Amino acid sequence: MSDIIRRDPRAEWIVRNRLHPLHLSLVKSQQGDVRGPSGLLRKNVRDVGFIGPNGIKRIDRANLLTVDTTTRRSASKDTQTARPLHVVEQADFYIMVVADMVGGRLTAHDKDLLGQAHRLVVQYSDVNSQCCGAVALVCFGQIKDDQLGLSGVDRLFHLEDTVYDGFSPEARLGALQQIESQYQPLHWLFPDSVHGGADLACRFSARIGERLAAHVWQLDREQCLSRGASGSMDIKRATPRIVTLLEECADPIEDTQHQALPMVLEPMAVPSARLKEKGQMAVDASAVPLAEAEFILSAGNGIHNWAQFHATATALGATEGASRVAVDEGFMPRARQVGASGTWVTARVYVAVGISGAIQHMQGIGQCDKVIAINTDAGCDMVKRADLAVIADSDALLMALASLVEQHQLAKHAEQIHGENSNAA
Amino acid sequence: MQPNVNVVSLVSIGRHPQSGRARRAEQDGRAVELGLKLVQDKLTLLHAGNAHETVLRQYAGMGLDGFTVLPQGEGDDAVPVLVAYFKANRQHHSRQIVLTGVNAESGESSGMLPYLLAEQLGWPIVPRIADIVRVDEFEAEVLLALPRGQRRVVTVSLPFIASVDSAAQEPRQSAFARGLRATLTTLDYGSRVDDAVSHWQVAPAKPKPKRLKVVKAKTAADRMKAATAKPVGGGGKVLRNESVEEQAQAIFDLLLEEKVIR
Numbered sequence: 001m002s003d004i005i006r007r008d009p010r011a012e013w014i015v016r017n018r019l020h021p022l023h024l025s026l027v028k029s030q031q032g033d034v035r036g037p038s039g040l041l042r043k044n045v046r047d048v049g050f051i052g053p054n055g056i057k058r059i060d061r062a063n064l065l066t067v068d069t070t071t072r073r074s075a076s077k078d079t080q081t082a083r084p085l086h087v088v089e090q091a092d093f094y095i096m097v098v099a100d101m102v103g104g105r106l107t108a109h110d111k112d113l114l115g116q117a118h119r120l121v122v123q124y125s126d127v128n129s130q131c132c133g134a135v136a137l138v139c140f141g142q143i144k145d146d147q148l149g150l151s152g153v154d155r156l157f158h159l160e161d162t163v164y165d166g167f168s169p170e171a172r173l174g175a176l177q178q179i180e181s182q183y184q185p186l187h188w189l190f191p192d193s194v195h196g197g198a199d200l201a202c203r204f205s206a207r208i209g210e211r212l213a214a215h216v217w218q219l220d221r222e223q224c225l226s227r228g229a230s231g232s233m234d235i236k237r238a239t240p241r242i243v244t245l246l247e248e249c250a251d252p253i254e255d256t257q258h259q260a261l262p263m264v265l266e267p268m269a270v271p272s273a274r275l276k277e278k279g280q281m282a283v284d285a286s287a288v289p290l291a292e293a294e295f296i297l298s299a300g301n302g303i304h305n306w307a308q309f310h311a312t313a314t315a316l317g318a319t320e321g322a323s324r325v326a327v328d329e330g331f332m333p334r335a336r337q338v339g340a341s342g343t344w345v346t347a348r349v350y351v352a353v354g355i356s357g358a359i360q361h362m363q364g365i366g367q368c369d370k371v372i373a374i375n376t377d378a379g380c381d382m383v384k385r386a387d388l389a390v391i392a393d394s395d396a397l398l399m400a401l402a403s404l405v406e407q408h409q410l411a412k413h414a415e416q417i418h419g420e421n422s423n424a425a
Numbered sequence: 426m427q428p429n430v431n432v433v434s435l436v437s438i439g440r441h442p443q444s445g446r447a448r449r450a451e452q453d454g455r456a457v458e459l460g461l462k463l464v465q466d467k468l469t470l471l472h473a474g475n476a477h478e479t480v481l482r483q484y485a486g487m488g489l490d491g492f493t494v495l496p497q498g499e500g501d502d503a504v505p506v507l508v509a510y511f512k513a514n515r516q517h518h519s520r521q522i523v524l525t526g527v528n529a530e531s532g533e534s535s536g537m538l539p540y541l542l543a544e545q546l547g548w549p550i551v552p553r554i555a556d557i558v559r560v561d562e563f564e565a566e567v568l569l570a571l572p573r574g575q576r577r578v579v580t581v582s583l584p585f586i587a588s589v590d591s592a593a594q595e596p597r598q599s600a601f602a603r604g605l606r607a608t609l610t611t612l613d614y615g616s617r618v619d620d621a622v623s624h625w626q627v628a629p630a631k632p633k634p635k636r637l638k639v640v641k642a643k644t645a646a647d648r649m650k651a652a653t654a655k656p657v658g659g660g661g662k663v664l665r666n667e668s669v670e671e672q673a674q675a676i677f678d679l680l681l682e683e684k685v686i687r
Contacts, residue, residue, distance in 0.1 A: 214535035400673035
């Protein structure tokens with residue numbers, strides 16, 4: 001039910017027009033005049049007026065709008081209309097999309113690729129209406145996205161194993177080869193990205209000996225247009241099987257939902273890794289530019305103990321940001337300001353400490369994935385925007401958080417030493 | 426640093442993004458810089474293409490006494506020639522490092538060359554490195570440049586091919602006279618025309634159309650809402666009455682789950 005109160009102009013008109021045959025009945029029905037035991041007309045003095053749409057009591061002295069009972073609510077409208085389900089019973093061909101899945105979620109780039117894959121499927125089925133194709137998503141590692149079907153995934157190859165964690169191009173290449181030999185997909189679409197998509201595409205292309213088209217930004221069944229010579233030339237050529245696509249190559253799926261049926265792969269031998277990952281290196285978080293930092297701890301007006309804030313940021317390994325107020329008061333340099341007049345950040349995790357969330361600030365963090373708010377005011381905009389909001393005093397909370405991180409580091413360090421000892425033994 | 430490791434930097438002819446003139450390519454320059462850092466002037470500078478290109482002297486001017494060119498015509502495929510070169514110099518193989526840029530600045534610039542070389546020689550390839558930290562008897566420790574300024578440590582067995590990211594050390598200034606004095610060695614391993622290229626239609630790049638923001642609202646009220654609404658996340662969790670320790674633990678758990686704390 002929508003909350004919009006609808007006027008009934010006809011009922012209002014009848015109430016105004018005392019000569020109307022329905023006038024008396026309508027006025028009666030809404031005013032509910034009561035005669036007392038002595039026959040006197042009793043008026044309920046508290047019953048005058050009505051509650052207006054913004055919650056304020058209104059007294060309609062001209063008696064023009066007293067149509068409370070005749071107002072009707074608008075027809076119930078589903079805000080979450082279910083999209084039509086696109087069903088692929090038996091797939092005659094597959095188009096594979098190998099997703100980056102940064103942080104376990106589909107990126108905007110991945111969604112564009114899924115949209116492009118569906119356009120290809122439509123073009124192929126226009127040519128031969130008998131065969132129907134499916135868009136299959138290949139992804140590695142943990143998935144945190146539970147709405148894959150809404151992004152256009154018909155089939156899902158989810159390879160979750162410790163060998164695919166972190167930097168593991170050789171194991172991933174092996175999995176792609178297995179899919180290739182088992183399903184012979186019509187096309188392989190890779191994101192042309194620095195998150196590993198382009199690297200995997202090149203490895204795959206070299207391994208199976210088929211030339212790929214790189215930096216493609218327009219693609220159909222027959223021809224594709226790719227950027228060459230550091231973006232200064234367009235190369236038009238026949239569409240190969242393996243394509244790496246630039247961002248915004250096609251519109252993402254928005255009107256349908258899809259099955260996202262999990263697919264199984266035959267077990268395969270994992271090739272021995274010649275590249276061995278030794279983990280990520282700790283980089284100086286304060287040296288990372290604010291615009292591209294992954295994890296930002298941002299301070300606002302609610303911070304009183306600045307030394308503690310800096311210490312917490314160092315302990316967490318977070319890049320420091322600040323709201324305009326904190327910068328104006330001189331606690332943080334101008335280069336650290338987040339928001340429309342400072343830096344537009346793209347962090348995956350943004351922790352706002354004592355920031356109530358001016359609209360300029362909210363614009364600046366529009367692209368952040370997860371927002372955590374620490375604030376004393378439960379009604380502020382930042383708390384409404386946040387995925388996790390904590391209503392507490394910042395000083396005590398930052399102290400507790402810093403001690404938790406310290407414990408975590410100590411436990412990890414002890415584990416490492418233990419591991420080395422047992423290796424030596 | 427390691428006198429007995431053989432480092433080869435593959436260079437190409439760059440293209441200035443504004444003027445379009447030939448220049449020292451950004452990433453190839455970094456590959457040469459990294460090679461100079463590893464073995465100083467024992468670095469082998471290798472180019473497959475036109476031997477009389479003056480830009481090659483800019484690479485040599487970074488501190489090398491000579492460079493090697495495998496002569497090629499315009500539009501020839503560089504891969505078979507380079508494979509032939511590396512197969513002919515097999516005696517250096519066990520301790521060889523080949524450095525290239527990620528993408529060329531001319532031609533198709535698909536970045537496939539190091540991958541094709543690695544596949545045909547059977548060597549591992551490390552993409553987008555920022556630095557080589559250490560070279561041992563059998564393996565090397567390299568730093569991978571990840572997005573968002575992060576670095577990853579990877580060990581790789583020798584010999585290997587690495588493409589050098591723009592996050593690596595900037596190439597030093599090239600000395601013009603030193604480049605002029607550098608000796609040119611040409612080695613002929615034949616050449617093969619890249620047939621596929623003749624089927625392509627090449628044109629100057631058209632600007633990509635900008636994606637329009639389409640408001641799909643059906644009613645005026647929806648359109649008004651779409652135009653005025655503040656960005657609101659879908660109903661997050663609010664911790665109000667828990668103790669500070671519990672609240673801190675909830676935040677810490679989320680940070681761990683998102684893998685921003687390691």
